[in-house]
Amino acid sequence: MTAPDHLIRIAGGDVCFPCAPDDTMxxxxxxxxxxxxxxxxVGSCxxxxxxxxxxxxxxxxEQAPGWTDKDRARNRYLGCQSRALGDCTVKLLTNPRYAPLHIPQRMSAVLTGRRRITHDISEFSFSLEQPQAFEPGQYALVYLPGVxxxxxxxxxxxVxxxxxxxxxxxxxxxGxxxxxxFDSLKIGERIEIDGPYGMAWLRRDAPRDILCLAGGSGLAPMISIARGAMAEPVLAQRKLHFLYGGRMPADVCGEDMLRALPGWGDRLTYQAAISAAPLEGEPAWPGTVGYLHDVAQQRFGAGLAQMEIYFAGPPVMAQALQRMLLAExxxxxxxxxxxxx
Ligand SMILES: Cc1cc2nc3c(=O)[nH]c(=O)nc-3n(C[C@H](O)[C@H](O)[C@H](O)COP(=O)(O)OP(=O)(O)OC[C@H]3O[C@@H](n4cnc5c(N)ncnc54)[C@H](O)[C@@H]3O)c2cc1C
Ligand code: FES
Known part of the structure; x- marks a missing residue:
């Protein structure tokens, strides 16, 4: 028999929601x-x-980087890390912008494939037990054995x-x-996946060309956005520019995935940049050298303000991009x- 859900009431109104004992608020x-x-x-932001x-x-x-001593002193908690131990009342400002497009579910999934993309990026394919919708650009929480x-x-x-x-x-x-x-999960092994989550999903109703900026591990959501945009009849008149940034030539990837899409060469373009010129003895790089935010600014300049822009990657890249987009x-x-x- 499973334990009953707790009831969480949002102070100052009639809104309540159930919270299973093993779920987070x-x-x-x-x-x-x-x-x-x-x-x-994941407890960070x-x-x-x-x-x-x-x-x-x-x-x-308890050590989540997003939970400070000030929060502890003021009885504030992280919703993504806290479990209710009984019925609770919470003070919280809900915002329709964060309401889910697809109700997230925790589901059983089996690893069905693993494919190398670069020296340090691989693709992992999972098969879910039941179908679940998501939007291009969204993410999931992946629960791995022993982690x-x-x-x-x-x-x-x-999808x-x-x-x-x-x-x-x-x-x-x-990590x-x-x-x-990479090293121990075997093909056929079962894990749990919870999703979808995230706000950086493809806006189908935006009347603008699209710019996707991906750095390092940010490849996946931008590839999903490009795949979604090229498959979407409503966006058939929109161009999509894909910029990928790596540290060195061996990091560069993604072009083959875009070449396989219907709009390639016509309304879908790809440009890669590395952040530092190769040293002597390293493979030559005939392409662009520079940080992704500089490359995007030099290429599109004031035109950026007429684009729908999606980006993903390491925090330093994301911060530099935000500053540049603000300046533009x-x-x-x-x-x-x-x-x-
Ligand atoms: C929205 C989002 C989308 C992402 N998408 C991708 C992607 O597509 N591809 C990709 O390669 N990476 C992605 N990442 C980064 C990824 O989630 C991991 O941070 C990264 O792979 C390192 O994880 P690790 O377990 O190997 O490293 P570790 O250093 O072991 O773990 C780091 C991560 O785990 C969390 N964590 C650590 N300890 C605990 C704990 N005890 N309880 C709960 N959480 C803990 C941290 O907050 C941090 O997110 C994404 C991150 C976010 C926030
Ligand atoms: S700390 Fe980022 S969502 Fe909870």
Missing amino acids: LRAAQRAGLGFPYECN GNCKFELVKGEVQMAW MGGRAYSMSNI GDGLGWEFQVRRTPQ QGSQVL KVPFAQVHFDQFY
Whole structure:
């Protein structure tokens, strides 16, 4: 017999939602269709804070970087890490912008394939037990054996029949999750996946050309956006420019995946840049050298403000891009990203 759900009441109104004892406050609210604000889902960004007014909660990850001493002193918790220990009342400002497009579910999935993309990025294909919809650009939490907490990985495919979910993961040195994915998880092995989550999904109604900027591990969501845009009849008149940034020539990837799409060469273009010229003895690089934000600014300049812009990659790249887009006066509503941590 499973334990009954707890009831979470949002102070100052009639809104309540059920929270299973093994779920988190954020994800339970999302499963109830509520716009509980969040971004990373893994305890880092701090965007999912709420104040506990009544009841008791427990943080699944006490050392989460997004949970500060000030939060502890003020009875504030991270929604993505806290479990209710009974019925609770919370102070929280919901926002319809964060309401799920597809109700996220925790599902059983089997690893069906692993494919090398570069020296440190591989693609992992999973088959779900039941179909689940997602939007291009969204991510899921992947629960791996022996790893504390879920890892956020963006889907690189588009939804299709909803059963096959693909991820492109960069191996993190000493990273627990990526080590299990690359080295020990076997084809046919079963894990759990919870999703979809994320706000950087493809806007089908945006009347603008699209710019996708991907750095390193940010490949997957941008490939998914490109695949989604090229398959979408409503966007048939839109061009999509894809810029990929790596540190060295061996990091560069993604072009083959875009070449396979229907709009290639006509309304779909690709440009790669490396951030530092190769040293003597390293493979030559005939292409662009520079940081992705500089490359995008030099190529599109004031035209950026007329584009719908999606980006993903390491935090330093994301911050440099935000500064550049602000300087180019790109309206905030045209920029979409879920910061990686
Ligand atoms: C929205 C989003 C999308 C992402 N998409 C991709 C992608 O498509 N491809 C890709 O390669 N990477 C992606 N990442 C990064 C990825 O989630 C991992 O951070 C990265 O792979 C390193 O994980 P690791 O387990 O190998 O490293 P580790 O250093 O072992 O783990 C780092 C990550 O795990 C979390 N964590 C660590 N300990 C705990 C704990 N005890 N409980 C709960 N959480 C813990 C941290 O917050 C951090 O996110 C994404 C991140 C975010 C936030
Ligand atoms: S810390 Fe909870 S969503 Fe980022």
